[in-house]
Amino acid sequence: MLTYDALYIGGRWTAPTTTDRVEVRSPHDQSLVGSAPLAAPADVDAAVAAARRAFDAGEWAGLAPERRRALVERFNTLHAARAAEIARLVTAENGTPAWFTASLQTSLAEQTGAFLRASEGLGWEEELKDGSLVRREPVGVVAAVIPWNAPHQSALVKVIPALLAGCTVVLKVATETPLDGLLLGELFTEAGFPEGVVSILPADRETSEHLVRHPDVDKVAFTGSTRAGRRIASLAGEQLKRVSLELGGKSASIVREDADLDALAAGVPFLAFSNNGQSCAGHTRLLVPRSRYEEVVEAVRAAAEKVTYGDPADPAHFVGPLVSAAQRERVRAYIRSGLDDGARLLVGGLDVPAHLEGGNYVRPTVLADVDNSWRVAREEIFGPVLVLIPYEDEDDAVRLANDSPFGLSGGVWTADPEAGLALARRVRTGMVLVNSAAPGYEAPFGGYKASGIGREFGTVGLGQYVEYKTIAR
Numbered sequence: 001m002l003t004y005d006a007l008y009i010g011g012r013w014t015a016p017t018t019t020d021r022v023e024v025r026s027p028h029d030q031s032l033v034g035s036a037p038l039a040a041p042a043d044v045d046a047a048v049a050a051a052r053r054a055f056d057a058g059e060w061a062g063l064a065p066e067r068r069r070a071l072v073e074r075f076n077t078l079h080a081a082r083a084a085e086i087a088r089l090v091t092a093e094n095g096t097p098a099w100f101t102a103s104l105q106t107s108l109a110e111q112t113g114a115f116l117r118a119s120e121g122l123g124w125e126e127e128l129k130d131g132s133l134v135r136r137e138p139v140g141v142v143a144a145v146i147p148w149n150a151p152h153q154s155a156l157v158k159v160i161p162a163l164l165a166g167c168t169v170v171l172k173v174a175t176e177t178p179l180d181g182l183l184l185g186e187l188f189t190e191a192g193f194p195e196g197v198v199s200i201l202p203a204d205r206e207t208s209e210h211l212v213r214h215p216d217v218d219k220v221a222f223t224g225s226t227r228a229g230r231r232i233a234s235l236a237g238e239q240l241k242r243v244s245l246e247l248g249g250k251s252a253s254i255v256r257e258d259a260d261l262d263a264l265a266a267g268v269p270f271l272a273f274s275n276n277g278q279s280c281a282g283h284t285r286l287l288v289p290r291s292r293y294e295e296v297v298e299a300v301r302a303a304a305e306k307v308t309y310g311d312p313a314d315p316a317h318f319v320g321p322l323v324s325a326a327q328r329e330r331v332r333a334y335i336r337s338g339l340d341d342g343a344r345l346l347v348g349g350l351d352v353p354a355h356l357e358g359g360n361y362v363r364p365t366v367l368a369d370v371d372n373s374w375r376v377a378r379e380e381i382f383g384p385v386l387v388l389i390p391y392e393d394e395d396d397a398v399r400l401a402n403d404s405p406f407g408l409s410g411g412v413w414t415a416d417p418e419a420g421l422a423l424a425r426r427v428r429t430g431m432v433l434v435n436s437a438a439p440g441y442e443a444p445f446g447g448y449k450a451s452g453i454g455r456e457f458g459t460v461g462l463g464q465y466v467e468y469k470t471i472a473r
Contacts (some may be wrong), residue, residue: 025377027321041210072115082183097255254401277331281408288391348366
């Protein structure tokens with residue numbers, strides 16, 4: 001069991017101002033994983049004040065970019081060395097399967113590496129042809145507010161570019177995953193970051209709003225639900241505070257008539273059920289041509305039936321439990337809604353094996369014959385549920401893909417790469433995977449419509465933390 005008794009405020013372990021704590025229990029069997037203090041508004045005030053002092057004094061913002069890079073490189077080395085330990089902790093906290101956390105934590109060294117390369121190649125001050133200077137300067141104090149489903153990726157995709165740009169950061173971590181969040185404080189201290197530059201606070205919604213509203217916060221970077229994103233955008237708008245939002249999705253994969261069904265069957269579980277389906281970029285709508293509909297239905301059914309689920313610490317299990325009992329019941333309600341609307345249940349459903357009833361489990365579920373107007377096809381479920389929707393022709397497929405309030409990701413399955421590219425260009429979404437190809441960490445990630453504002457990763461992600469100043473001379 002891992003226990004923290006202090007908050008990480010301005011680079012120092014500091015006693016919280018209240019005795020409020022959060023217990024973290026395993027989503028698999030409800031055993032106690034650990035506990036941590038909860039930050040109160042007074043703790044937020046202290047963290048923001050430390051960040052404000054550190055930024056306004058200029059020691060961090062005025063540091064040469066290469067010196068900031070050196071500290072981030074040191075942090076990256078320390079973080080990578082503990083990847084396996086962190087992966088086990090995240091799995092214990094939120095139920096993410098061991099295979100997924102191990103892969104993700106290992107890849108975060110490259111994610112940070114992409115930001116380091118972007119920082120090295122960025123022109124922090126450039127001269128235009130007319131002799132004017134254009135400077136990229138740090139935006140200021142950043143509030144980074146993250147969810148529980150991929151906590152270190154969500155944290156570092158904000159904190160690292162903010163630090164490289166010269167910002168100071170208050171990281172608000174989810175109450176479901178406070179332990180791995182506070183562990184980051186150990187690494188920032190060991191890496192040698194100056195006082196005031198980084199704070200880490202587990203906090204509830206009310207205290208999080210206090211952070212977002214704080215007049216000394218210059219920018220809010222948020223990952224989470226679209227509903228919460230709207231609230232944050234509203235609060236930030238009151239002060240014209242800079243904001244970037246990475247929000248929900250209901251992404252569609254289009255199966256062309258020439259698609260290789262073996263490849264589709266191999267890829268669908270990863271796109272729909274990874275991280276227990278608790279992924280904003282999951283492909284949870286599969287658009288299928290009527291000409292091959294039953295053939296695709298059978299291929300997907302057979303693939304989904306092979307998806308293993310159970311104790312997330314066991315690498316043999318592809319899917320683990322959902323993060324909470326409330327999330328489990330929410331997902332079950334969506335499955336029930338789809339069945340009530342007339343969907344055909346191919347795999348999964350509402351029951352779970354007796355030996356898993358003590359955990360927050362939902363069986364990987366596939367629903368066929370779904371209409372794109374149903375709730376199960378329009379709302380983000382955030383669980384292991386895939387729906388199959390028939391289409392008439394490619395124009396109809398594009399219409400269905402774009403007929404969504406979201407626009408985060410999507411895919412095309414085809415034997416013709418050029419046709420796949422042409423189809424991908426017509427889908428209004430921030431990312432399209434042709435035959436499940438994955439972009440690198442240099443490529444920008446973010447969404448259209450209700451999937452967010454701004455982009456993360458690489459040079460574009462780094463640019464979210466700078467202001468542009470023109471000096472005419």
